[in-house]
Amino acid sequence: MADQNDDNLHAMRHSLAHIMATAIQRLWPGVKFGVGPVVENGFYYDVDLGPDAKISEDDFEKIEAEMAEVIKDNVPFERFEKPVDEAIAWAQEAEQPYKEELLNDLKRAGTTVAKDLDAAELGTITESASAVENVSFYKDGDFTDLCRGPHVESTGQVGAFKLMRIAGAYWRGNEKNAQMQRIYGVAFATDKDLRVYLNMLEEARKRDHRKLGQELDLFVISDLVGSGLPMFTPRGTVLRDEVAAFSNELRQRHGFQKVWTPHITKKDLYETSGHWDKFKDQLFLVTSQETSDELVMKPMNCPHHTRIYASQPRSYRDLPIRYLETTTDYRDEKTGELGGLNRVRALTQDDSHVFCRQDQIEQEINNLLASASELYAVVGMDLRVRLSYRDDSDAYLGSQELWASSQAQLKQAVVANELKYFEEEGEAAFYGPKIDFMVTDAIGREFQVATVQLDFVQPDRFGLEFAAEDGSQSQPVMIHCALLGSIERFLSVYIEHTAGKFPVWVAPEQVRLISVNQEDATVEFAGKLEALAKDKGLRISVDNSNESVGKKIRAAEVAKVPYTVVVGEKEIGGGELTPRIRGDLAVQEPAKSYTADELFGTIANEAKMRVSKTSL
RNA sequence: GCCACCUUAGCUCAGUUGGUUAGAGCAUCAGUUUUGUAAACUGAGGGUCGUCGGUUCGAAUCCGACAGGUGGCUCCA
Numbered sequence: 134m135a136d137q138n139d140d141n142l143h144a145m146r147h148s149l150a151h152i153m154a155t156a157i158q159r160l161w162p163g164v165k166f167g168v169g170p171v172v173e174n175g176f177y178y179d180v181d182l183g184p185d186a187k188i189s190e191d192d193f194e195k196i197e198a199e200m201a202e203v204i205k206d207n208v209p210f211e212r213f214e215k216p217v218d219e220a221i222a223w224a225q226e227a228e229q230p231y232k233e234e235l236l237n238d239l240k241r242a243g244t245t246v247a248k249d250l251d252a253a254e255l256g257t258i259t260e261s262a263s264a265v266e267n268v269s270f271y272k273d274g275d276f277t278d279l280c281r282g283p284h285v286e287s288t289g290q291v292g293a294f295k296l297m298r299i300a301g302a303y304w305r306g307n308e309k310n311a312q313m314q315r316i317y318g319v320a321f322a323t324d325k326d327l328r329v330y331l332n333m334l335e336e337a338r339k340r341d342h343r344k345l346g347q348e349l350d351l352f353v354i355s356d357l358v359g360s361g362l363p364m365f366t367p368r369g370t371v372l373r374d375e376v377a378a379f380s381n382e383l384r385q386r387h388g389f390q391k392v393w394t395p396h397i398t399k400k401d402l403y404e405t406s407g408h409w410d411k412f413k414d415q416l417f418l419v420t421s422q423e424t425s426d427e428l429v430m431k432p433m434n435c436p437h438h439t440r441i442y443a444s445q446p447r448s449y450r451d452l453p454i455r456y457l458e459t460t461t462d463y464r465d466e467k468t469g470e471l472g473g474l475n476r477v478r479a480l481t482q483d484d485s486h487v488f489c490r491q492d493q494i495e496q497e498i499n500n501l502l503a504s505a506s507e508l509y510a511v512v513g514m515d516l517r518v519r520l521s522y523r524d525d526s527d528a529y530l531g532s533q534e535l536w537a538s539s540q541a542q543l544k545q546a547v548v549a550n551e552l553k554y555f556e557e558e559g560e561a562a563f564y565g566p567k568i569d570f571m572v573t574d575a576i577g578r579e580f581q582v583a584t585v586q587l588d589f590v591q592p593d594r595f596g597l598e599f600a601a602e603d604g605s606q607s608q609p610v611m612i613h614c615a616l617l618g619s620i621e622r623f624l625s626v627y628i629e630h631t632a633g634k635f636p637v638w639v640a641p642e643q644v645r646l647i648s649v650n651q652e653d654a655t656v657e658f659a660g661k662l663e664a665l666a667k668d669k670g671l672r673i674s675v676d677n678s679n680e681s682v683g684k685k686i687r688a689a690e691v692a693k694v695p696y697t698v699v700v701g702e703k704e705i706g707g708g709e710l711t712p713r714i715r716g717d718l719a720v721q722e723p724a725k726s727y728t729a730d731e732l733f734g735t736i737a738n739e740a741k742m743r744v745s746k747t748s749l
Numbered sequence: 750g751c752c753a754c755c756u757u758a759g760c761u762c763a764g765u766u767g768g769u770u771a772g773a774g775c776a777u778c779a780g781u782u783u784u785g786u787a788a789a790c791u792g793a794g795g796g797u798c799g800u801c802g803g804u805u806c807g808a809a810u811c812c813g814a815c816a817g818g819u820g821g822c823u824c825c826a
Contacts, residue, residue: 189753300821301752308823312751315821343819347760356799356817408826415825433826462826467750468817470824562826581825613826650783679783687787699786713786724786 138322140283143171145291146320148210148273148284149200150176152291153318155276156199161186166278167231167304167313173577174330175294175319179302181231181311188314193296196316200294207289208274212282214267220279231304232279239268293327294320337575342628343473349633349693351624351641352474361471361478363621368641371672373481373620375639376627377459379511379743380483380616383504389457389485394437396461397428406436406591407530411563415465430463435588435613438486439595442609447599452609453489453497459620460484474625475580481620487612488597494610498546498568498585501614505570505583506550508616511743514572514630516582518552520544521560521567529563531590539587540566562613564590570618575629582623586613634693634717637736638743644673644712644736645694647685649701651677658705662698662729669737686713695747696736718747725749 150169157164157180167179182188188196215223217240224233271280273288285291296318304310321327338344346352351369358364365373381391397419403409409416417430431437438456447454461481470476487497509516522540523529529536543566547554561567570583588611591597601607617623637643644666648655659675666673676685682699689697697713704710709726727735727749735749 187753191754298820299753302822303751306823308751312822314752317821354817360817406826412826435826464825467824469750469752469822472819476825564826586826647786649785652783655783681783681789682785684784684788685786690787697786701785703785711786 141285142292142320142322144283144285145322146171146176147280147282148288149291149294149318149320150178151210151271151273151276151278151280151284152200152203152288153196153296153316154178154180154278155203155273155288156196157188157316158276159199160192160195161188163228165229165231167302168235169278172317174321175297175317177315177317179304179313179315181304181313188299188316190299197296203274203288204291205289206274207287209287210282210284211272212269212284213272214269216267220268220270223277224279227277236268236279292320292322293324294318295327295331334576337629340575340629340632341473342625345628345633346474348691349641351628359478360468361466361476363474363477363479369624371641372624372627372635372639376512376617376623377481377483377620380508381457381459383508383616384455384457384485384501384614387455387500387504388453389455392438392441392456392458394431394434394441394458394460396431396463398431398437400427400429402436402440403429403432405594406439407563407594408432408436411528412464417463417465432462432464434458434460434462434482434484435486435591435611436595439591439597439611442488443595443597447488447609449490449599449601449607452599453487453493455485455487455497457483457485474621475574477619477621480622482615483617483620485614487614488592488609489612490599490607491610494542494587494612495546497612498543498587499550501585501612501616502546502550502552502568505585505616506552509570509572509583511745512627512630513745514626516570516572517579518547518554519560519567519569519571519581520547520554520556521562521569522556522558523561523566524559526559529561531564531593535589536566539589543568543585543587562586562588564588572626574626580622580626582618582626583616584614584618587611588613634715635695636718636743636745637695637747638740640693640695641672642674642692642694643671643740644696644698644733645689645692646673646675647682647689647697647699648675648677649682649699651679654705655701659700662700662710665729666733666736669733671733671737671740689713690715696749698732712749714747714749718745720746720748 150171154166154169161182163183165181167181169176169178180188217236221233221236221240224236268279269281271278271282271284296316298317300315300317301312302315303312319327319330321330346369349368350366351372352363352365354360354363400409412432416432419428419430421428441456442454459481461479463479466476466478471478489497520543523536547568560569565586565588568585569581571579572582573579592608592611597609598606599609646659646662648659656677659677663673663675676688678685686697693715695715695718698710699713700710708728710729710732711724711726712732713724739747
């Protein structure tokens, strides 16, 4: 039943794309159409009004009103077919050059090609893929479109919708092509479903990491420093340090050793690795004022690490050699690609590289996958694993055979570890395939966090070797891995995931003491408790301000401090403390009292164990 | 980089069709108060309305450029 509903919703959304096109054609005659597929929660249509006209969001009211007319008329969606050549003639006649291009592709290749997510959308082959004879069309009133369908029966049957936003989109996803205007709408079967969805978006905005970053005083961005260059406050720096420490700890358990490399290097390093060729437009360049040296801010760390490996002759007995470095890399990202902490120009990676023998690959990958699974279980985030393969473009280094076997090895590792996965071509690094851990943010956008990458190319280009058992020189394999990925990006997702309610082990402020009054005895007592908690390694603060207890409690709640303890005469007399526990941590029991030693000891232990619920 | 939109105190926002010294709440500071689990009272300071240029007798308001931001597209080692 659910399937049938999904199919019906899909048909509604697709039909709404046509209805929107119908409306736009009435409002802007002569508009050229691109494609108009269904996407998650709705639909879009790409349109080109020519050089002199642009749709803006102010036009939505007008378009929606026109769409309402089409819906009210309740005209049928009529399907019909034409031979390809007649269809091409139709496109020429109708002055729809984009449709004509699609039809020509269909005729020539039997498909509208490639990477386009909407291959299915673009019109269809009614016979077999090799013999394109007829293509199907749908017509609703005065609008006719090349389309595979299916649609609802008539324009009246489309549920609830709302136009959301407008964006530029390159024709067929290629930067070199004309840019069209993409108009997005959301659509649901009922008004209620639509309201629920819009409400969810509203809620998601409240937990946006940029908003929480400001409210909880975690990071700041300054125009004087520049865009994409966030700075972390004392509180935000606690988050960075805690998650990085966890990530390091997981790998140090598996024999990784910390290394350190400088942040600038001669560009020769990247010419050798192959990065210069591929990424030279996105490197920050630095010039020495004394010598003629042209230096590069490091955009990644693997080439540096190969230099440490290569600094000594290595024996098969030394392998695997495992390096770990949490360090900041610099990439000159295009301005339009920057956003919050997701995409920055100074990104900190918890980077690591294994140099190992062929027969050690499996074990090493298993260790890394186990570490990734453990980390994401502790932070409570559900991940999808993407196997990122190459496509048949020439953007990759290394032989086809090597690629085929390393892709197979990664898949085998993922299957053996029973991870939920999907495969995608064209997502690999230029030097090798990847296992990418994907996570979804508050409004449903998917980001890569952890990654494990197999690399035969850089060992070759850097001429890495080790002495094998038989005394011959052999080439090691590199396995790149970051568990958090970019710490900035990880935090952006983690802040949204927790809505700022960090578990004790990451909470910037774990305990806050609130004094009932400002009398000497109270202040002194609070000071003693603070010192005791600090001895146990807790991050604690005291609020002695001249405000009502209620107001100070509220301030602690707003700051999402896990444990708040009010101290006054009662505590000074009895010695026992009653913590106020943040809602998400508490198990459903009435508040209990503890000695200071017990209370702080338990909290310190929870932090150490990285638990997500309190035992208090 | 491209497309659309946005930018008023530290924060969240008002500011009618361009018309005297640009407002509020929170936050900050001062005074009163000495507080018992989500906001005590009174007062004060704080803004060249993102920047620069233009139109106008007059610009927060209209136009342009630039910067920064948001949502997409492209890219992501």
